[in-house]
Each structure stands twice: as structure tokens, then as C-alpha cells.
Amino acid sequence: MTVPTALADDSLLATGSRAGPVRRFFRHPTGVAGLAIVVFFVTLSLLAPVLSPYDAARDRDLSSRLAPPSAEHWFGADELGRDLFTRVWHGGRISLRVGLIAVAVAVVIGTFLGLVAGYVGGWLDTGVVWLLDILLAFPGILLAIAIVATLGPSIVNAMIAISVTQIPIYARIVRSVVLSLRESEYVQAARALGSNPVRIIFRHVLPNSLSPLVVQLTLSIGVAILDVAALGFLGLGAQPPNPEWGLMIRDGFAQFLRAPWMSIFPGLAIYASVVGFNLLGDAIRDVLDPRLTNT
Numbered sequence: 001m002t003v004p005t006a007l008a009d010d011s012l013l014a015t016g017s018r019a020g021p022v023r024r025f026f027r028h029p030t031g032v033a034g035l036a037i038v039v040f041f042v043t044l045s046l047l048a049p050v051l052s053p054y055d056a057a058r059d060r061d062l063s064s065r066l067a068p069p070s071a072e073h074w075f076g077a078d079e080l081g082r083d084l085f086t087r088v089w090h091g092g093r094i095s096l097r098v099g100l101i102a103v104a105v106a107v108v109i110g111t112f113l114g115l116v117a118g119y120v121g122g123w124l125d126t127g128v129v130w131l132l133d134i135l136l137a138f139p140g141i142l143l144a145i146a147i148v149a150t151l152g153p154s155i156v157n158a159m160i161a162i163s164v165t166q167i168p169i170y171a172r173i174v175r176s177v178v179l180s181l182r183e184s185e186y187v188q189a190a191r192a193l194g195s196n197p198v199r200i201i202f203r204h205v206l207p208n209s210l211s212p213l214v215v216q217l218t219l220s221i222g223v224a225i226l227d228v229a230a231l232g233f234l235g236l237g238a239q240p241p242n243p244e245w246g247l248m249i250r251d252g253f254a255q256f257l258r259a260p261w262m263s264i265f266p267g268l269a270i271y272a273s274v275v276g277f278n279l280l281g282d283a284i285r286d287v288l289d290p291r292l293t294n295t
Helices: 006-015 021-026 029-051 084-120 122-136 140-151 155-181 185-192 197-233 245-253 261-288
Strands: none
Touching: 021 029, 021 261, 029 084, 029 261, 084 122, 084 155, 084 197, 084 245, 084 261, 122 155, 140 155, 140 197, 155 197, 185 197, 197 245, 197 261, 245 261
């Protein structure tokens, strides 16, 4: 027997309208703007090898060293004569990929821990909460730096470090939702019908935990992109000659007075992509929150 999702019913009653969440989202101007920014960056990053092929080890033109923005080099060139416009979009492939994968891993592990701890309770819940509190006691970027410094600087280790810092966030969100749902009527009805705990968790509890997870996911991608750039700037993330945004800002730091465009354009890419994901996350939160759909 399939139990209807309570959140969907509450949302429909609260709005008094049959407009679906997708239609409500496209009535949200900042959400549409955020989606457009995200689609723009994702599309250009995916198509970068087709639109502008690039070999980080070979595409150098010493005659164009530190060339300012021009018709030939839209974003200027760096100290090795490499075209910054091409490097920025190829760098987006690294930054966005690492951010998406790191957040995806954190969502899977954090959701599993939150589901198990919240539904089972007892000593298992206490142990998981203690572990999460220990991780949350450290500032996220400092914990990521410590992990990468221990494992060694690389883009894979940076991805692992960012995932570890994000796991407690999702685990606590899911745990709090599960604690409020495990004694609800439809969960008790499923128990009475003989459903095993695994079926109850994944068929009845998890679907009602998805709304806050989706909102947090979009917001966390922006945070992950900033963390990837910070680790790259410190030399703990992507290594030269890879065109990663944070590493590009670091390369331009020493030349900032002579060639500020080396840092400005990668910085603008980070800023715009993070703003896009934050606007998208805020809009999704507004659309999925039944208390805000009337406004």
C-alpha cells in the first residue's frame, strides 16, 4: 500500500492552488535567474573542449605573455601566453565537477547516516550524533585543509575533504526529519501491515525528507565551489598546469599589479557560479515550503 506524501498534501492545502512546483518555480524571478546562470556555466564548461580545444601543457604563446584583454584574447593572457578565456571555461569543468561529485558523495553518506540514526535511535543515534558534533566543531575549510595536508595535495583528495565537511550537514537534516516522521500515522500503519524497517525507511520516510535535501544540495554546491577554489589557491587542490579557478587566481596574485585580469576573470567566474547556485537554492526553498507559496 502506497502512502501519499504528507508534504505534497500540506503544500496543496496551504496554497489553495493546483499550480505545480515547476510552474511556481518559473514564476520566481530570482530562481529563473539562478537557473539561467547555472545552465550557462554548466553548458559552456561541458562544451569547452568542442568550442575551444585546449592542452594545458602545450597551448602557450610566449609572444602574448601578459597580453591585456583584446579581440584575440577576450580575457587576456597569462605569464606563459595562455589564453585566459579558454582556461576559465576549461577550469569550470574541474571546479564544477569536483563540487558536484563532492556534494553527491556527502548527500549519499549523510542521508544514510541520518536515516539510520533517526529511525533506529538508541546507542546508534547517540554515537552518530557524537561523531557529527566532532566534525562540526571544526570550521569546514580548516578541516578540509587538515585532511588534504594529511592525504597530500591533489584534486581527488580535495574532493574527499570537501565531502567529509559536508556529510554532517546532510546527516543532521535527515535525522531531524526522520525523528519527526517515525511516529507519524502512516509510518505506524506501515509497521502494522508488517513492513520491514528497510522498506519503511526508503519507501515512506526518505521521500518525505527530500525537500530539505534538495534545497541544501543546491546551496552546498556553491560552498563546495568556494572550498575547491580556496584549496587550489593554497596549493592543496588542483596542481599546475591544470586550469582550475582557485589555482588561476593564485597564479595571477604575483602579477596582479601588472596583469590584474589573470585573477579578476577566474574570480568573477567563481562569484557568478556561486551566486547562481545560491539563487537557485533560495528559489527551490521558497517553492517547496508550503508556508511561503502564498506570498
